[in-house]
Every structure is written in structure tokens, then in C-alpha cells.
Amino acid sequence: MASEHVKRESIRLLTFNTWGLKLVSKFRKQRLRAIADKLAEPQDENDDYDIVALQEVWCEEDWEYLDQVCRKRYPFRRFFKAGIISGPGLCVLSKVPISETFLYRFPINGRPSAFFRGDWFVGKSIAVTMFQQHHPGALPIALLNSHMHAPYGHGDASYSTHRACQAWDFAKIVRMLKKxxxxxxxxxxxxxxxxxxxxxxxTIEGGLSDSWNVLHGEKIIPTQQLERLSPEEQVLHGGVTCNSRLNTWRKERPMTDACRLDYALIDPNCIIPLDAKVKFTETLPPPLRCSLSDHFAYFVELKVRPRGSQSDKLELHSAAHREAVYKELLSEVNHYRTHTIPFQAGWRKLHFILSILIVIGMHVAIVFVSNVAGWSSVLFLFATSVILVTGLLNGLIWALGVRSESRALQEVTLEVKDAYVYLKDHAHNDQY
Structure with a gap:
């Protein structure tokens, strides 16, 4: 049944990383409330959306405010909660009735030892929301909203393997929902x-198209050329949503850092993009004078084809393209398993064993030092406790965390190999 709240055939969709980290994000409460107010009371129809997907809404009070002020305009809302410290920070506001939801938590999601990163503890996930038909005859929409693992530097700190494995999981869910x-x-x-x-x-394994690229065609600006544009042109013509100098939280970043990280990827067999823009680029009024988030939002208007009109499947990529992706993914995972995993397991195991030996030695030594100076036994006991706790913690990470990560990576390797074998045997029958 078509939604009473959507009067047009097209769907206006907004995705926005709100930067809602508690105690870390500056002016978090003021910014999140300004975002909620803007969504609830748009200035004109250009700021009115049918579906809004938000990321980094990590504080319950921020969601409660969003839920309260947006309930009239967006009667269908969902906040996803799974996670250890907090939820994955994902939520959806919609005028289209929601028929079903589920949360898929990435099995490969950073290292539990990197507690200062937070990705593993918040439970980075894919929030899947399935909607009823928004218009008579149209296909129902399945929206996959996510905030994937962040890069924190070069080399091991980039977590490129984790994001590649998360993308693999994404592609599998996408293909199942398409079928x-x-x-x-x-x-x-x-x-x-x-x-x-x-x-x-x-795009190749999942069979999705980048809505920005579809709309801009030959006018697409490669990432390497973005630095030659002005900050205004980067946003307007390059679709830059992250590290723009127009953003007050990123105004000191070099022009080479400007990039597109926020997307709306679509199934080209049944969805046509009509318009796309970078939104929420304005700044808050005094005294804050800051951008609404450290990212800009991405808006796209889409038309969903009627049911049955998508029978002629578009084959976007050849078997050779998929084979190249499989090889690159296997190489990425293999490098991580043969370099990072042994290093992590080795030094944590060594730390655990040495800690046990040192603690035993210090228990013996404390008998002698206490006879020399009684107060020194207190220092020895304190040092022993610290060494014991850190050693046991690293032992647990080695025995459980690193091994679990290694086995999850092996599972991805086997899945990719299965897909590769199938591709070789059935490439001529595989349709997208």
C-alpha cells in the first residue's frame, strides 16, 4: 500500500554523518538538535526528504530529541541499539512505512585491543530497513545504512583489510536482497x-551504481583532480562530503584531503537517480558559528521502476572485472594474515608469558625487600598487580581476540574462493 505521507513517485533520500560522539565531538548537543530541528521543520521543499539515514547518533538523548521533534514529519522511525558500549550510531527517519528491520554486525571490525578507537566496541554494523511500497506498483525499497570502520593512519592503522571484508559482507546482503x-x-x-x-x-561484486556518477556521467571529477578545484567547486562539482575547507571543523586540512566518503549506491536495474546534491553545508548562527557536522550530507532523488519493468538485467561488469576484485581482496586478506596477525599474536603471547614469570619472580623478591625496607613491599605489590593485569589482558586478547579475527579472515578467504570457483564454472550464466 502506498504511503499517505509520500505524494510523489520519486523518493527524496538524505544520508548524513552527524558526528555525535559523546565527550569528544564539540557542541554535540547543540549541533544534533539543530539538525533535528532542520529535518522537522524544513525551510522549503528542497529541504524536505522522504527517508533520512543518519550515522554517528551515539547518544540516547540525541536520539530521543530527534524522535520527539521529527515524529510528526517522519512517523516511521528506527534507532539501532546493538553494541557493547553504545549502539552503532545508526538510525532511520521515514515517511514511508517500515515493514521490517534487522541489524547485521560486522564480524571483522577492528581489534578489541584498540579500545581508544571505539569501532569494535560500538559494534559497527549494517542497519537494514525494508519499506512498504511508496507508490502503487513500485518495488519495495531495502535501505542498507552503515558507518564502516574508519582509517586512522597509514599502514596497519588504515584498517583497509577490515573495510574490504565489511564491503564483502555488504555485497552478499545486497545480492540476496536484490534476488x-x-x-x-x-x-x-x-x-x-x-x-x-x-x-x-x-560496484562490481554487489552490482550497485554510484548515484553521483550516474548523474554526472562524463563530468565525473577523479579523486586525484579534486585538489585543483576551489573548496566551493569541490562540493558543487565533485560531491565532496569530507575534509572540505568549507567545513569549519576541517578548514585547516590540505586541499588534497577533500574526498567523497558518503554515498547512495543504487541497483541500476530498478532505480533511476534524478538529482543529487551535497547538503547541510551551512554554519550555525552565533555564538557557535560552526558547521553542523564534520561531514556534509548527501542528498539524492530517486525513481523506483514499477514491478516487472526490471526484467532485463544490466550486466555492468565482466567476469574479468570480478576476477580482478577477488584476487585483490584475497591478496589484501592474505597480507594481513601473514604479517599483522602473527605480529599481534606474537608480542601479546610473549607479554603474557613474561608477565607470569615476572610476577612469580617479584613474589619471591618481595620477601627479601620487605626485610630491608617494609614500605618497599607496597610498591612491589602495586607493580605486581599492574604487570599481572596487563599480562592477563594481553593473554586474553591473544587467546580470544586475535584468534577470532584470524578465523573470521579465513572464513572470508574461503567465501571469496567459493565465489571465484563459481565464477569460473558459471560465468556465462551469471546475471546482475
């Missing part, structure tokens, strides 16, 4: 540039 008859839209802060391996997995 189930949904018009699939993948949105969010995917922390992946257009030329990256995860992006290739989304």
Missing part, C-alpha cells in the same frame, strides 16, 4: 574513496 525482489539502496559514511577496493566490491 528477493527489493530495490536496494546502500547509504552511509562508507569511509572508502571511489578508487578503493571496498568501492570496487560494492
Amino acid at each position: 528477493a525482489g527489493f530495490a536496494v539502496i546502500q547509504v552511509g559514511d562508507l569511509n572508502s574513496k571511489p578508487e578503493s577496493l571496498p568501492y570496487k566490491i560494492f
Whole structure:
């Protein structure tokens, strides 16, 4: 049944990373409330959306405010809660009735030892929301909203393997939902540039198209050329949503850092993009004078084809393209398993064993030092406790965390190999 709240055939969709980290994000409460107010009371029809997918809404009070002020305009809302410290920070506001939801938590999601990162503890996930038909005859929409693992530096700190494995999981869910008859839209802060391996997995293995690229065609500006544009041109013509100098939180970043990380990837067999823009680029009034988030939002207007009109499947990529992606993914995972995993396991195991030996030695030594100076035994006991706790913690990470990560990576390797064998045997029958 078509929604009473959507009067047009097209769907106006917004995805926005709101930067809602508690105690870390500056002016978090004021910014999130300003975003909620703007969504609830748009100034004109250009700021009115049918579906809004948000990321980094990590504080319950921020969601409660969003839920309260937006309930009239967006009667259908969902906040996803799974996670250890907090939820994945994902939520959806919609005028289209929601028929079903589920949350898929990434099995490969950073290292539990990197507690200062937070990705593993919040439970980075894919929030899947399936909607009723928004218009008579149209295919139902399946929206996949996510905030993938962030890069924190070069080399091991980039977590490129984790994002590649997350993209692989994304592609599997996308393909299943497409086969189930949904018009699939993948949105969010995917922390992946257009030329990256995860992006290739989304578009080649998942069979999705970048709505920005579809609309701009030959006018697409490669990532390497974005630095030659002014900040205004980067946003207007390059679709830059992250590290723009127009953003007050990123105004000191070099021009080379400007990039597209926020997407709306669509199934080209049943969805046609009509318009796309970078939104929420304005700043808050005094005294804050800051951008609404450290990202800009991405808006796209889409038309979903009627049911049955998508029978002629578009084959976007050849078997050779998929084979190249498989090889690159296997190489990425293999490098991580043969270099990072042994290093992590080795030094944590060594720390655990040495800690046990040192603690035993210090228990013996404390008998002698206490006879020399009684107060020194207190220091020895304190040092023993610290060494014991840190050693046991690293022992647990070695025995459980690193081994679990290694086995999850082996599972991805086997899945990719299965897909590769199938591709070789059935490439001529595989349709997208």
C-alpha cells in the first residue's frame, strides 16, 4: 500500500554523518538538535526528504530529541541499539512505512585491543530497513545504512583489510536482497574513496551504481583532480562530503584531503537517480558559528521502476572485472594474515608469558625487600598487580581476540574462493 505521507513517485533520500560522539565531538548537543530541528521543520521543499539515514547518533538523548521533534514529519522511525558500549550510531527517519528491520554486525571490525578507537566496541554494523511500497506498483525499497570502520593512519592503522571484508559482507546482503525482489539502496559514511577496493566490491561484486556518477556521467571529477578545484567547486562539482575547507571543523586540512566518503549506491536495474546534491553545508548562527557536522550530507532523488519493468538485467561488469576484485581482496586478506596477525599474536603471547614469570619472580623478591625496607613491599605489590593485569589482558586478547579475527579472515578467504570457483564454472550464466 502506498504511503499517505509520500505524494510523489520519486523518493527524496538524505544520508548524513552527524558526528555525535559523546565527550569528544564539540557542541554535540547543540549541533544534533539543530539538525533535528532542520529535518522537522524544513525551510522549503528542497529541504524536505522522504527517508533520512543518519550515522554517528551515539547518544540516547540525541536520539530521543530527534524522535520527539521529527515524529510528526517522519512517523516511521528506527534507532539501532546493538553494541557493547553504545549502539552503532545508526538510525532511520521515514515517511514511508517500515515493514521490517534487522541489524547485521560486522564480524571483522577492528581489534578489541584498540579500545581508544571505539569501532569494535560500538559494534559497527549494517542497519537494514525494508519499506512498504511508496507508490502503487513500485518495488519495495531495502535501505542498507552503515558507518564502516574508519582509517586512522597509514599502514596497519588504515584498517583497509577490515573495510574490504565489511564491503564483502555488504555485497552478499545486497545480492540476496536484490534476488528477493527489493530495490536496494546502500547509504552511509562508507569511509572508502571511489578508487578503493571496498568501492570496487560494492560496484562490481554487489552490482550497485554510484548515484553521483550516474548523474554526472562524463563530468565525473577523479579523486586525484579534486585538489585543483576551489573548496566551493569541490562540493558543487565533485560531491565532496569530507575534509572540505568549507567545513569549519576541517578548514585547516590540505586541499588534497577533500574526498567523497558518503554515498547512495543504487541497483541500476530498478532505480533511476534524478538529482543529487551535497547538503547541510551551512554554519550555525552565533555564538557557535560552526558547521553542523564534520561531514556534509548527501542528498539524492530517486525513481523506483514499477514491478516487472526490471526484467532485463544490466550486466555492468565482466567476469574479468570480478576476477580482478577477488584476487585483490584475497591478496589484501592474505597480507594481513601473514604479517599483522602473527605480529599481534606474537608480542601479546610473549607479554603474557613474561608477565607470569615476572610476577612469580617479584613474589619471591618481595620477601627479601620487605626485610630491608617494609614500605618497599607496597610498591612491589602495586607493580605486581599492574604487570599481572596487563599480562592477563594481553593473554586474553591473544587467546580470544586475535584468534577470532584470524578465523573470521579465513572464513572470508574461503567465501571469496567459493565465489571465484563459481565464477569460473558459471560465468556465462551469471546475471546482475
